[in-house]
Amino acid sequence: AQSVTQPDIHITVSEGASLELRCNYSYGATPYLFWYVQSPGQGLQLLLKYFSGDTLVQGIKGFEAEFKRSQSSFNLRKPSVHWSDAAEYFCAVVVEGAQKLVFGQGTRLTINP
Amino acid sequence: DGGITQSPKYLFRKEGQNVTLSCEQNLNHDAMYWYRQDPGQGLRLIYYSQIVNDFQKGDIAEGYSVSREKKESFPLTVTSAQKNPTAFYLCASSDRGGTGELFFGEGSRLTVL
Numbered sequence: 001a002q003s004v005t006q007p008d009i010h011i012t013v014s015e016g017a018s019l020e021l022r023c024n025y026s027y028g029a030t031p032y033l034f035w036y037v038q039s040p041g042q043g044l045q046l047l048l049k050y051f052s053g054d055t056l057v058q059g060i061k062g063f064e065a066e067f068k069r070s071q072s073s074f075n076l077r078k079p080s081v082h083w084s085d086a087a088e089y090f091c092a093v094v095v096e097g098a099q100k101l102v103f104g105q106g107t108r109l110t111i112n113p
Numbered sequence: 114d115g116g117i118t119q120s121p122k123y124l125f126r127k128e129g130q131n132v133t134l135s136c137e138q139n140l141n142h143d144a145m146y147w148y149r150q151d152p153g154q155g156l157r158l159i160y161y162s163q164i165v166n167d168f169q170k171g172d173i174a175e176g177y178s179v180s181r182e183k184k185e186s187f188p189l190t191v192t193s194a195q196k197n198p199t200a201f202y203l204c205a206s207s208d209r210g211g212t213g214e215l216f217f218g219e220g221s222r223l224t225v226l
Contacts, residue, residue: 009153032213043117043203043217044156090155094213099163100146100171101213105155 002027004093006104014112015083021076021107023091033074034092034101035065044090050074061085086111115140119204119218126191126198126225134189134221136204143208145187146215149173150201159202162187191223199225 005024013019025031032051036044048059055067065076074091091104117138126132138145144163148156158171162181176195181187187206191198201222205215 034214036215036217041201041220041222043119043219044205044215045217046214049214092215099144099169100158100161101215103148103156105153 002093002102004091004102004104006089006091006107008107009105010108010110012110012112013081016080019076019078019081019085019109021089021091021109023074023076023104025072025074025091025093027072027093031093033065033067034094035059035063035074035076036090036092037061038088038090038106040087047076047089081109081111083111083113085109117204117206117216117218119202119221122219122221124221124223126223128225129193131190131192132223134191134202134204134223136187136189136218138185138187138204138206138216140206140216141184142206142216143184144206145181146205146207147171147177147179147187147189148203148205150203150220156203159189198223 003026007022034049035047037047038044047063048057050057050067058064063078067074088106088108090106092101094101120135146161147159157173159177160179162168178190203220204218207215
């Protein structure tokens with residue numbers, strides 16, 4: 001079955017430290033990949049997306065993600081986190097021609113001052 | 114501004130009552146979706162609609178119903194048959210012929226008393 005896995009349920013980092021959130025997927029076809037962010041009690045906002053081409057994609061708020069086909073991964077990174085980055089992050093995948101996005105379970109990010 | 118509007122933001126319901134959550138979009142998107150979010154479980158798809166007057170069940174459709182009489186509107190009814198309706202509900206839309214990027218409303222929190 002198609003699935004998306006975010007292995008880390010909760011991550012805590014210090015302000016100014018680097019961040020990497022992991023995402024793995026299981027699809028046979030070429031996927032379209034997304035990272036969304038959700039502040040408490042709010043909807044989801046798109047951070048970045050990968051469709052094709054350069055496997056390193058830049059997003060909003062200083063985030064980037066790298067698509068690694070050999071590892072079926074699409075990890076999200078930020079060189080230096082800010083307190084305002086505290087939120088829940090969701091990886092999502094859709095296969096070309098499919099009708100719906102499949103989400104991972106989310107990673108909650110806490111920032112220590 | 115273009116976007117998705119969900120109402121009400123907070124809703125309380127007694128057991129045995131049906132409630133309807135509103136979702137309206139002015140993005141001219143063909144596809145609309147309803148997700149349910151529970152802590153630690155990510156987003157689970159309830160129903161989706163690719164065009165007017167047509168919709169499909171998602172992964173957890175039991176106890177829910179929808180209609181799609183107009184392109185811009187996709188209301189969700191939580192029926193009394195839904196055994197555990199207390200949750201955060203998110204509506205989203207996308208271009209049907211697009212690459213799957215979703216645009217989300219700010220959500221509706223339903224609490225059953």
